[in-house]
Amino acid sequence: MKSDDVYFVGLWGMSGIGKTEIASVIYERYRHQFEAYCFLGDVGEMYRKKGLRWLQKTLICKLFGKKMIVTSEHDGTIIIKNGLRWKKVLLVLDNVDHLSQLELIVGGTEWFGRGSRILITTRDKHLVVSHVKEDKVYEVLLLSENEALELFCMHAFKRKSPERDFKVLSNEVVKYADGLPLALKVLGSSFYRRDKKHWRHIIDRLKRIPHKDILGKLRLSFDGLDKDEKELFLDIAFLDIACFSRDDFDICVVLLQRDVSRGFLIHYLIEKSLLSIDLDNSIVMHNMIREMGENVIREEYDNSRIWLP
Structure with a gap:
């Protein structure tokens, strides 16, 4: 300064x-x-x-x-x-x-x-x-595992570490949030002063119905894409959901990158923070971004892709 x-x-x-x-x-x-x-x-x-x-x-x-x-x-x-x-x-x-x-x-x-x-x-x-x-x-990078746990606990327990009986459940939620501060804050607040039975119910529900406040914020990134970018993003999100292994997903993404008409759009999705490159130089999609994509597919594109369970 x-x-x-x-x-x-x-x-x-x-x-x-x-x-x-x-x-x-x-x-x-x-x-x-x-x-x-x-x-x-x-x-x-x-x-x-x-x-x-x-x-x-x-x-x-x-x-x-x-x-x-x-x-x-x-x-x-x-x-x-x-x-x-x-x-x-x-x-x-x-x-x-x-x-x-x-x-x-x-x-x-x-x-x-x-x-x-x-x-x-x-x-x-x-x-x-x-x-x-x-x-x-x-x-701006995602939080490390320790940073994520501390942020989550500040909202779930009003302290920096989980209460003794909630360590396993807390780690499960932190893994789900995958280092995203928005998810850690929103989810932490939703668990505040809840008993273990209620925690388990919320966690199980998240696997079926992602939190609307998180999805709504992430949806802004998708809404700002051009039509061809939206279609490619949803294709990649679907592959991330449908592929049985990380290797299968990587092979599919490489094939998309080699597609002359669409491959260059992957770089645009990286620039717009919807995809990223990991330490192994592979294309990855954040858990929360993938869930947002899955939600879009369910709501708007269920007739144009294979049905999602």
């Missing part, structure tokens, strides 16, 4: 992995060091609901402390650029999902005064790399 250069920094990763929380902590910790600051949340959703001009007006109001008339997106761009050119600003754009949100709200480094910091969070790596230097883009 001591450099007088203007920095754009990007955080990317799958839904529910903690990008917003990390950005919030950074914002609260350092905002007092800046002349003006703003945390613009749910940018992608607000863009779809209220438009880019509304986002510009909200940013202007927060950074300048007053409302201004913004007649067009171009007008908003001019006001932001001219008004912030000499200010040291801390700005967070959370959950960005379209390039125009970056181009017309934060532009380039020349829009901001010396020492400014602009933090962008997104599920789409390609989007943020197109606007931020790649060495300033960081992937």
